[in-house]
Amino acid sequence: MATTTILGLTLTLSPPALTALRLAPLLGSTGSLTHAYMEWLTTTSFLHTPRTTSTLTLTMTQGKPSPSATLVPNKDQIAAAKAIVIPIWFVNFFHTGLYSVIGLNGITTYTSLANILLFPTGLGLGKSWYVVGLAAAVGHYFFVPGVMGSVARLFDICVKGQAVEGEGRGDAVDCVREWVGVHKVRMLTVDLCAWVCFAVGVVRVLTP
Template identity: 35%
Template sequence: MASGLFIDPTTLLRIAPVISTTCSLWFGWDQYEFLQLFLKPDIQGHSNEMLPSYFNTFFGRGARRVVGLLLTTILTSAANLRYAPDGLLHERGSFIWYSGAIAFALGHQIYVPFILPSIKAITGDAKEKNVNELKKWLYVHNWRTLTVDLAGWACCIVAAVKTLSP
């Protein structure tokens, strides 16, 4: 049997938070890359018209992905804390890192009150203010990505490396 083709379920559990946080970071970066195109000075008039429709579609799909990735990070990190053999995570120094991953994934939600007004304004069509609302949204989005999302990713990597190292 080709046993080398499959990852041990325990190893998969240890790296699952790394995978989900990597996807979160990638999605966050893509959001920035694609949405900042609406800010180009030569198309801002068109952007003000297109943003409400785009945001209504984008957030319906995007929010589910973000929540799914955050929940995956939280649940798989918690499963590592709960189901690791007694003392393993403390011995390896990774308990605090999986805990940090959970805290930073939850911390993503701290930014919601700062982003929600811009989302509501754009989806409700703030007319010629849509581009300015997008600028506000991207500013907070970038801070969130560079703080809690990046920190959560780093915690997951350190946790997995420490746990899987001999």
């Protein structure tokens, strides 16, 4: 049994509950990293032309692609379609994705704080990994200023229904490309670092 005191109240965790608390930051950071990867996967789809002649496409179409599949796409039509679809999609995506990101990162942050501050006994050599993992999880928010410009412009484009002027980077595709650039760095640094740290920390704490 693990016991701690909070504001004069005694809190006791059973061994299974304590194990769940030890695992929670790893589960939260795993969710965050997976979420970040899926965000990258979906948003980068807008930055490439359809791969109509790939092996996968040929397989999905039973090896019988239409004659038009080998034609050069009409770039103007594709650009026009993206200009309409991207802002609408991104605004809807951001309205839901924002809260899941905050929720997952909140699980990671608060449960790691609980481990470090309330139930540090038994962490042993794993404590330092939990501390670094916590710092990395909090570091996720330091990238917010880097993406807010592109996010705001996409919202503006969606509301106004037209491209926003601004140093030549106002169109929807450029906004997504800018967002993806910052997001990729964030995913491969603080998000990945948090996951690795908590994975190592959990192994050190729970391995006899």
